[in-house]
Amino acid sequence: MARTRVTISGLTTIAITVVEKQGLDALSLSSVASRLGVRPSALYTHVNGVEGLRYLVAVNATRNLTDDIRRAAIGVGGGKALQTVGQAYRAFALNSPGQFRATLTAPRSADDELTKANDDLVEVFALVFAAMGLEAETAKLAARSTRSALHGFCALEVAMGTSADHDAQYQHLLDTLEQGLQPTKD
């Protein structure tokens, strides 16, 4: 009696739910299958094993983060843009730690969906810096450095746990980046 039908979008929704409610380490074919009311082996029709499941979550998590910071960047001008986007980045990490951790998943190839999703994420930062007056190449460098720095802070915070003075510490990081990325002739 095969009455339950699995769709890829339903599977994705459930997978994200598992990651958020039970943590990234709880993501498994079993946990997703049980929530879908289906046997683990049934998922092989839609996904290439656990690896495929993790990949699916990684792509969606990265897109969700990108959506959040892109939304935050809209209509915010000049020097304030980096601050705003930075806060949105950290908010995603703290509110969706499971998805944020999934963000670090390795792409399968140099031209797959996950690589594209990561490029899109960095491009939001690049657009912010371009709007601040940086030339295209410089904006790209600034974007990658910024993403690296923000990721590092949030990854450490999510892993090690948040403490009281983290707000001020994050502010210091954002200020450091802003000052360090100012165009200077020397």
Added chain:
Amino acid sequence: MARTRVTISGLTTIAITVVEKQGLDALSLSSVASRLGVRPSALYTHVNGVEGLRYLVAVNATRNLTDDIRRAAIGVGGGKALQTVGQAYRAFALNSPGQFRATLTAPRSADDELTKANDDLVEVFALVFAAMGLEAETAKLAARSTRSALHGFCALEVAMGTSADHDAQYQHLLDTLEQGLQPTKD
């Protein structure tokens, strides 16, 4: 016939070996036990399950990273110190990706070995900035921001894979930090 004796230092050595040769995900009681010539259940005498094994690796990996960057910082003056320590940080990540990944493990409590190991790591950066003339509190902030930024870059590089222009990109990050952390009155 219990002829094989397990020591905690031997166990640690083997665990690090597994992490380096087979990757962090291959770290398990089984893999370590088989290399020790012992049954998995025998490890429970020395370590508190897989969690305890991961914790052991995390503490040692963090200490190894600290040793590396501390060594690199010796006898290097002024503005060059950050560059040197930064290069040593990345070298550890690229040469020992398994240990580097283990560096992100969550401490058990606020006053355990792993928390201490992490504090020691950040303190190396603090000492570098103090030597550059920053006041103690400022040096601490700079140290944490720097560690976050370097960790983020290396974590992304280790996860996503190294590509050709990463050297220049890392140099840009180090330069950004150096400029951004310069004491300015404004």
Added chain:
DNA sequence: ACCTGAACACCGTTCAAGT
């Protein structure tokens, strides 16, 4: 085409039993 159910390998954990 898609799901079930059995089967197998593998890992973590506990515990009685040996030395």
Added chain:
DNA sequence: ACCTGAACACCGTTCAAGT
């Protein structure tokens, strides 16, 4: 005190069988 070996739960994966 420390290791073995059996036992159990759990997950991933494959595949024949059903619909």
